[in-house]
Amino acid sequence: MLNNVRVILSHTSHPGNIGAAARAMKTMGLSRLYLINPRFFPDAQAAAMAAGADDILAKAVVCATLDEALQGAVFVAGMSARVRDISQEVLAPREAMPLVMQQAQQPVALLFGTEMSGLTNDELARCQLMVRIPVNPDFSSLNLAAAVQLVSYELRLAAGQGDCGAPEVNPASAEHVEGFFRQLEETLVEIEFLNGKHPTKLMHKLRRLYARARLEPEEVNILRGILTLTTQYHGQLKRDVSNVQSD
Amino acid sequence: MLNNVRVILSHTSHPGNIGAAARAMKTMGLSRLYLINPRFFPDAQAAAMAAGADDILAKAVVCATLDEALQGAVFVAGMSARVRDISQEVLAPREAMPLVMQQAQQPVALLFGTEMSGLTNDELARCQLMVRIPVNPDFSSLNLAAAVQLVSYELRLAAGQGDCGAPEVNPASAEHVEGFFRQLEETLVEIEFLNGKHPTKLMHKLRRLYARARLEPEEVNILRGILTLTTQYHGQLKRDVSNVQSD
Numbered sequence: 001m002l003n004n005v006r007v008i009l010s011h012t013s014h015p016g017n018i019g020a021a022a023r024a025m026k027t028m029g030l031s032r033l034y035l036i037n038p039r040f041f042p043d044a045q046a047a048a049m050a051a052g053a054d055d056i057l058a059k060a061v062v063c064a065t066l067d068e069a070l071q072g073a074v075f076v077a078g079m080s081a082r083v084r085d086i087s088q089e090v091l092a093p094r095e096a097m098p099l100v101m102q103q104a105q106q107p108v109a110l111l112f113g114t115e116m117s118g119l120t121n122d123e124l125a126r127c128q129l130m131v132r133i134p135v136n137p138d139f140s141s142l143n144l145a146a147a148v149q150l151v152s153y154e155l156r157l158a159a160g161q162g163d164c165g166a167p168e169v170n171p172a173s174a175e176h177v178e179g180f181f182r183q184l185e186e187t188l189v190e191i192e193f194l195n196g197k198h199p200t201k202l203m204h205k206l207r208r209l210y211a212r213a214r215l216e217p218e219e220v221n222i223l224r225g226i227l228t229l230t231t232q233y234h235g236q237l238k239r240d241v242s243n244v245q246s247d
Numbered sequence: 248m249l250n251n252v253r254v255i256l257s258h259t260s261h262p263g264n265i266g267a268a269a270r271a272m273k274t275m276g277l278s279r280l281y282l283i284n285p286r287f288f289p290d291a292q293a294a295a296m297a298a299g300a301d302d303i304l305a306k307a308v309v310c311a312t313l314d315e316a317l318q319g320a321v322f323v324a325g326m327s328a329r330v331r332d333i334s335q336e337v338l339a340p341r342e343a344m345p346l347v348m349q350q351a352q353q354p355v356a357l358l359f360g361t362e363m364s365g366l367t368n369d370e371l372a373r374c375q376l377m378v379r380i381p382v383n384p385d386f387s388s389l390n391l392a393a394a395v396q397l398v399s400y401e402l403r404l405a406a407g408q409g410d411c412g413a414p415e416v417n418p419a420s421a422e423h424v425e426g427f428f429r430q431l432e433e434t435l436v437e438i439e440f441l442n443g444k445h446p447t448k449l450m451h452k453l454r455r456l457y458a459r460a461r462l463e464p465e466e467v468n469i470l471r472g473i474l475t476l477t478t479q480y481h482g483q484l485k486r487d488v489s490n491v492q493s494d
Contacts, residue, residue, distance in 0.1 A: 020390070020393075023388065023390060023393075024390075024393055026383060026386045026388075027382045027383055027386055027387065027388060027389045027393070028383060051388060051390070052386065053388075089413075089416070090411065090414060091413065092409060092410075092411040092413070094404070094409070132412065132413060133400070133411065134400075134403060134404070134408065134409045134410055134411040134412075135274045135275065136274055136275060136276040136403075139273045139274055139299065139300065140274065141270065141273075141274060141298060141299050141300075142274045143271075143298070145393075146267075146270075146271060146274070146393065146396045149393045149396055149397065150396065150400055153380070153381075153397055156381060156382075156383075157341070157381070161381065162339060162341070162381045163339075163381055164337065164338070164339040164379040164380065164381040165379065165381075165384070166336075166337035166338065166339070166379060167337060169336070
């Protein structure tokens with residue numbers, strides 16, 4: 001579905017932005033770049049900023065007109081940086097990109113205006129939906145490629161590809177953790193940290209800490225190993241002491 | 248609360264990335280930049296890429312060590328680009344940034360590693376939480392400033408500042424819209440577009456179209472004005488015809 005999404009950059013001034021936009025697109029799985037009358041393209045700076053996304057630059061479609069760039073697209077979302085008197089619906093990317101993906105069984109377009117002035121009124125009139133990225137009202141100067149990055153990211157998430165590949169968390173079983181708590185309490189009694197005054201209260205505090213940490217099986221084993229060796233070491237010391245006393 | 252969030256860039260190679268990161272931060276309302284041993288800083292390229300966020304560069308805290316950069320921080324989230332054998336919890340920004348904001352009553356830190364190799368193991372060990380941006384597995388080469396942009400954006404949204412300033416939609420009232428549909432039907436009967444065969448079916452299709460468009464009061468007035476003038480024009484033509492016939 002992301003293959004049906006084209007990113008259209010209109011009248012881009014800085015070729016570096018074209019390259020950085022291509023890189024941003026590729027990191028999020030987009031590949032179709034259309035350029036309406038770019039000031040400089042192809043360009044060495046665009047290639048440098050693409051940093052490995054040069055395949056996207058190589059197959060970028062350079063168009064003379066907006067009509068050409070929109071050919072075949074069934075849905076057009078325009079990026080609007082400024083608040084203006086426009087009648088189109090304006091949504092934040094989080095709300096807008098799921099709507100774009102709904103249409104992306106067929107070609108859809110994301111239309112970005114120039115760095116300086118955004119979309120023209122004629123371009124705005126061709127959009128079914130306006131998208132505005134929420135920004136700091138005191139500094140709304142979002143770079144063009146940064147805007148492409150944010151919108152492509154939201155599109156990837158809307159396409160259901162927001163898995164960050166986090167490792168599977170492997171939680172320890174309740175009985176495994178209980179075994180650790182029993183051993184911990186025994187050890188704490190043995191070293192007289194728990195002296196019978198507030199054992200339950202202290203054990204609850206320790207339970208709370210380890211509950212928050214969501215122990216994994218290997219971690220339970222490490223902690224129990226520490227307790228076992230603590231007890232063994234104490235046993236050894238006691239034997240040494242009794243040997244000395246019996247001498 | 249965003250004022251309690253510091254962005255720490257560790258051992259950054261390219262000063263342009265420092266400037267672009269400052270710009271990215273500022274667009275999302277972040278302001279506290281910490282730099283651990285940057286290769287070049289201050290630097291003209293950093294200033295150029297900051298594009299108006301030079302106040303953030305001017306008050307950036309340059310540190311010699313990670314300890315210095317983390318001083319006072321109660322929570323540290325590290326950015327991990329690669330899948331590695333780490334024991335920390337790894338979350339996507341959308342899940343992670345609300346957790347960061349929960350801690351941001353006090354200073355919290357977002358820790359970014361170098362462009363080439365990310366965080367070191369020693370840096371990883373200082374993080375309570377790892378954050379990984381979901382990317383195209385075939386091209387995960389996210390620029391450092393782009394990563395700062397995405398995470399800052401998610402942080403802004405998590406801080407409840409995700410309003411994009413969309414204009415208030417002002418929907419037309421049901422009776423206003425019904426008046427339009429009545430007039431539309433009358434006009435369509437008059438011009439014999441509705442000829443009594445399937446008037447209900449056709450009107451339902453037109454209702455569906457205009458329902459989807461969620462008409463505003465001004466739009467209802469424009470559409471009714473068109474219908475009124477259509478009828479008047481027809482009336483004029485009919486009078487002209489009858490005048491000709493009576494001649």
